[in-house]
Amino acid sequence: MTTSEVTDRVPLPQTRPAPERRTRRVMGAGKQMHAGPVTYIVLTVFALVSLAPLVWTAIAASRTDRRLAQTPPPLWFGGNLFKNLQAAWDQAGLGTAMFNSVLVACTITASTVVFSTLAGFAFAKLRFKFSNALLLLTIGTMMIPPQLAVVPLYLWMSKLGWSNQLQTVILPTLVTAFGTFFMRQYLVQALPTELIEAARVDGASSLRVVWHVVFPAARPAMAVLGLLTFVFAWNDFLWPIIALNQQNPTVQVALNSLGTGYVPDQAVIMAGALLGTLPLLIAFLLFGKQIVGGIMQGAVKG
Amino acid sequence: MTSSDQALAHAASSADAAPGSSPGAARGAHGRGTPPEPDSWRRRLYRWDMKASPYAFISPFFLIFGAFSLVPLLYTAWYSLHDVQLSSLDHQTWAGLDNYKNLFASEFFWNALKNTFTIGVISTVPQLLAAIGLAHLLNYRLRGSTVWRVVMLTPYATSVAAATLVFTLLYSWDGGMVNWLLHFVGVHPINWRESDWGSQFAVSSIVIWRWTGYNALIYLAAMQAIPVDLYESAALDGANRWQQFRHVTIPQLRPTILFTVVVSTIGATQLFGEPLLFGGISGSKGGSEHQFQTLGLYMYDQGWIIGNLGKASAIAWSMFLILLIIAAINMLLTRRLRKSQ
Numbered sequence: 001m002t003t004s005e006v007t008d009r010v011p012l013p014q015t016r017p018a019p020e021r022r023t024r025r026v027m028g029a030g031k032q033m034h035a036g037p038v039t040y041i042v043l044t045v046f047a048l049v050s051l052a053p054l055v056w057t058a059i060a061a062s063r064t065d066r067r068l069a070q071t072p073p074p075l076w077f078g079g080n081l082f083k084n085l086q087a088a089w090d091q092a093g094l095g096t097a098m099f100n101s102v103l104v105a106c107t108i109t110a111s112t113v114v115f116s117t118l119a120g121f122a123f124a125k126l127r128f129k130f131s132n133a134l135l136l137l138t139i140g141t142m143m144i145p146p147q148l149a150v151v152p153l154y155l156w157m158s159k160l161g162w163s164n165q166l167q168t169v170i171l172p173t174l175v176t177a178f179g180t181f182f183m184r185q186y187l188v189q190a191l192p193t194e195l196i197e198a199a200r201v202d203g204a205s206s207l208r209v210v211w212h213v214v215f216p217a218a219r220p221a222m223a224v225l226g227l228l229t230f231v232f233a234w235n236d237f238l239w240p241i242i243a244l245n246q247q248n249p250t251v252q253v254a255l256n257s258l259g260t261g262y263v264p265d266q267a268v269i270m271a272g273a274l275l276g277t278l279p280l281l282i283a284f285l286l287f288g289k290q291i292v293g294g295i296m297q298g299a300v301k302g
Numbered sequence: 303m304t305s306s307d308q309a310l311a312h313a314a315s316s317a318d319a320a321p322g323s324s325p326g327a328a329r330g331a332h333g334r335g336t337p338p339e340p341d342s343w344r345r346r347l348y349r350w351d352m353k354a355s356p357y358a359f360i361s362p363f364f365l366i367f368g369a370f371s372l373v374p375l376l377y378t379a380w381y382s383l384h385d386v387q388l389s390s391l392d393h394q395t396w397a398g399l400d401n402y403k404n405l406f407a408s409e410f411f412w413n414a415l416k417n418t419f420t421i422g423v424i425s426t427v428p429q430l431l432a433a434i435g436l437a438h439l440l441n442y443r444l445r446g447s448t449v450w451r452v453v454m455l456t457p458y459a460t461s462v463a464a465a466t467l468v469f470t471l472l473y474s475w476d477g478g479m480v481n482w483l484l485h486f487v488g489v490h491p492i493n494w495r496e497s498d499w500g501s502q503f504a505v506s507s508i509v510i511w512r513w514t515g516y517n518a519l520i521y522l523a524a525m526q527a528i529p530v531d532l533y534e535s536a537a538l539d540g541a542n543r544w545q546q547f548r549h550v551t552i553p554q555l556r557p558t559i560l561f562t563v564v565v566s567t568i569g570a571t572q573l574f575g576e577p578l579l580f581g582g583i584s585g586s587k588g589g590s591e592h593q594f595q596t597l598g599l600y601m602y603d604q605g606w607i608i609g610n611l612g613k614a615s616a617i618a619w620s621m622f623l624i625l626l627i628i629a630a631i632n633m634l635l636t637r638r639l640r641k642s643q
Contacts, residue, residue: 035443039442043450069476119360145598145622148618152378175363175366259579277461296520
């Protein structure tokens with residue numbers, strides 16, 4: 001009669017997603033062809049263009065403002081990196097900004113993943129009135145630019161006395177249409193309907209089904225959605241720069257202040273850009289494969 | 303794992319127990335034989351749960367969407383018909399269509415619309431073309447294919463703000479990397495921030511840099527889903543690699559291309575962060591001559607720098623209407639494409 005009994009009877013489903021097998025079978029386009037040297041050369045050029053601005057950010061951040069104004073521009077690292085990072089951390093408020101951004105991005109990520117999985121599950125596997133229309137509406141909402149909401153939101157937040165507080169940037173993105181659609185697309189094929197039915201037969205309530213069947217089956221997609229949402233939340237720009245200011249900034253708000261002359265030292269600005277990007281670069285280093293997989297997966301089905 | 307699988311299969315096959323059984327009765331192997339209590343509160347609760355849970359699961363999304371998108375969208379329309387000033391938020395006086403009249407009479411609005419279109423085209427077209435080419439290369443059997451893909455995606459990890467700060471420095475007039483590199487091929491220093499096309503090109507290049515890899519991955523995913531026998535039969539017909547790319551890959555990618563065009567168009571219409579930061583202190587004006595002021599930037603400038611939130615609302619709704627027109631055109635084109643096939 002206890003929870004553990006139900007857990008035992010509803011086994012963890014195979015979490016390997018089906019699409020991988022499918023891709024391997026159809027293995028299209030040039031996949032069968034080995035790349036020639038020309039391919040590698042062109043790819044290297046693309047890779048250099050992708051990485052060079054980032055490497056150069058680090059180079060510029062290790063120089064002085066005066067050196068950056070001289071020709072030719074520096075091509076190798078100087079000795080001022082830590083001094084500039086320190087300055088960006090203290091003067092541009094990047095310390096507070098990093099803390100705030102971590103808080104905001106983690107909250108948004110956790111909530112988006114959970115609520116998107118719930119909604120995605122409902123759209124994928126449950127039958128209810130207007131489900132198709134509501135799903136279409138969900139997809140349609142992705143077309144609405146954020147500009148359409150910011151004026152009223154700004155007015156309301158000031159009336160509530162919330163201006164410059166973090167909940168103003170957290171609340172509007174607690175769950176996204178993209179996340180809902182992403183989870184729906186995944187669960188449609190990754191979650192066998194029989195598994196839910198079996199749990200139902202055992203008398204599991206909807207919440208138990210979610211906890212013991214849906215979440216385990218959705219775990220790989222939840223991880224990917226979490227990474228994508230974190231990137232999105234960390235980089236969100238328009239609403240944060242309206243709702244927050246330099247007194248209590250996120251990283252993007254602090255970088256915006258840097259760019260509009262808050263600190264006139266170019267080397268410090270570059271140190272700020274480097275600091276603000278570093279968490280995501282580390283995430284890409286650790287989970288790059290999963291992020292790439294997530295984007296490609298979303299694409300095929302989307 | 304296997305034994306519980308069997309238990310599940312058993313539970314599913316004994317269908318007679320399934321529909322009528324109350325939740326409590328079926329729990330545990332020994333409970334299966336017990337007859338269900340008729341119409342107990344549990345059973346009612348269970349039925350209610352089945353009916354209500356889908357709505358409960360989707361409600362967080364629709365609540366958030368309603369409160370922070372749909373209602374604000376309507377209020378934006380309402381405010382666009384009012385005089386709302388940042389300095390006195392509580393005083394909103396009815397203004398009819400004044401904001402719109404004001405807007406359409408302003409040369410800066412048309413300038414912003416033109417810039418949004420130009421920058422949109424010179425950032426989207428090269429970006430998507432490069433992305434298709436890159437995807438084609440990534441689709442070969444590569445050594446370290448994952449590493450290549452992650453590297454191409456790293457610009458996507460860079461925020462608009464960070465990327466623009468870096469590019470602004472790269473494009474600076476004296477001592478900038480771009481002008482220094484150009485002098486090797488005999489080009490005189492270009493004033494990237496002040497010139498018309500130079501600034502628009504520079505802003506576009508930031509967009510291209512950040513999004514080419516992302517779009518390439520989307521195309522790559524679509525390419526990998528193309529059935530391999532299409533290529534085999536094309537090869538049997540004597541098609542070389544280029545002809546295969548032209549006559550098999552591109553037609554098969556058509557829905558994906560359409561999808562990326564739509565997404566990029568939506569993104570281009572809202573373009574905001576890149577021109578704002580590229581302009582430095584005069585960022586919200588889009589340069590000294592408004593040479594790279596986009597609609598998104600114009601709205602921010604009118605709303606939060608000048609402080610006319612009513613006019614900003616009118617700009618926002620104009621953007622929305624433009625997007626709806628684009629969506630309609632897109633739908634017509636898609637339908638015609640489908641008919642012609």
